[in-house]
Amino acid sequence: MNEKSLKQAQSTVEEIYRAESRRVLATLIRLLGDFDTAEEALHEAFMAATEQWPQNGIPTNPRAWLVSTGRFKAIDSIRRRARYDASLRELAKHSETITDDVQEQEDEHLQDDRLRLVFTCCHPALKPEARLALTLREVCGLTTEEIARAFLTKPATVAQRIVRAKNKIRDARIPYEVPTALELPARLDTVLHAIYLVFNEGYSASFGTALTRADLSGEAIRLGRLLTQLLPEPEVMGLLALMLLHESRRAARTSATGDLVLLEQQDRSLWNGELISEGIALLERTLAARRIGPYTLQAAIAAVHAEASDAARTDWAQIVALYDLLLQVEPSPIVELNRAVAVAMRDGPIKGLELIDALLMRGELTDYHLIHAARADLCRRIGKKEEACASYRNALALTKQEPERRFLERRLAAL
């Protein structure tokens, strides 16, 4: 084989790795019953592909080839080690009981395997931060270093979270399965919440010097697309629509110097029209379903903004109505705050301020910087200068994010 076709074969292996490695892994975990063994088997299978494909040609069904090669390599290595290690004997037994033809079985179970992987990584018995790390590692294929960089933590911390989560899956025997129909709604909530947290961390980083971390949002959207394809439940599509509609504003949310630009001041020509139409199309499909959940309602709110040419011409009455519905399905003080801001746009700042002050009195949001920032802005609009300054200072004391701090300082200085 000449050098050119050798290189070609190698790049094909790499391409297939990118496209198929997570699917192969998801199936190997089911067949081998253990995350670490499956990862090792995946690695071995691709090593074998790199050696054999350039010589023998690409198999007709590369994925099936990788699954069966990985499985046989793993069984082989488990058998060898089981001679010395009693704890591996059971694993060896488990792997050997699977006698069905892998290739035949594979296509049928493949979609399910990826769902099994998502639901296992987001199992409610795991810590929320471990769910995120495990999902990004196993479902998205990010390295520990990449996850650590995205969350601004040490790789050792992320590695430890993943190891502990995998140990719990093994020792407490968290099954590798898609929940039953009865349990699906609650379990799906946990999955959607994990994806939304990943998105938010990328869209509005909760700490640090950068306002957004685009790579995390990109992964969350990829996960949302995968889930929409595998399990097109209304809220799954609602979440994807919500993420797409928020993502469409990314370029307009920060200035050239990395500063925060509020929705009403954003240059709407910078909004990504393609993402908006995709999000709205998804939303329309979702609204056709009878069960409308919190993600769909939030997406509907984002869509009202997306369809307005500027802040003044936004249908604030509709936004307030959507927040009312959202409060019914998922009461939360943060949603009440957002509703208060929308009321201020619909009925004027005094009405909004009344709602915000009542909310502050209840005490749940006292430490939330955005309620102070919102209050400051409304006070500023009705000329209550001193109260505005006091609220900006409260917000400044509570924010942990550099661009937000600069924004608040500028507002304060302008007064």
Place this chain on the structure above:
Amino acid sequence: MKYLCLIYVEEQILNGFSNQERVKISDEAMAYCDTLQKAGRLLVASPLHPVETATTVRVRASKTLTTDGPFAETKEQLGGFLMIDVPDLNDAIRIAAQFPVARFGSVEIRPMKEDGCA
């Protein structure tokens, strides 16, 4: 796989129940345990006397130290336990969620080691 389900309840909550309510919960719990046992999923279960009856023993420098009360004071007290044998954690969660006390207390599910203490 065997799991030990530890049932915790805040004493204040228990004290808030009338005798009638207590009997009702206890009957419901016993009936549930019966069902589990008949299905072959329950190995052993028992409610426990209140924490005031607890005694803690430690041996330090070959001396046995016996003290009144639990090792650590907590708001929630261990009120009973179930030892179950089910295929996986999801089954254990289902069983724990249906145990009547879970509605006002909590159930801690601990997988049992099957290969000794190592």
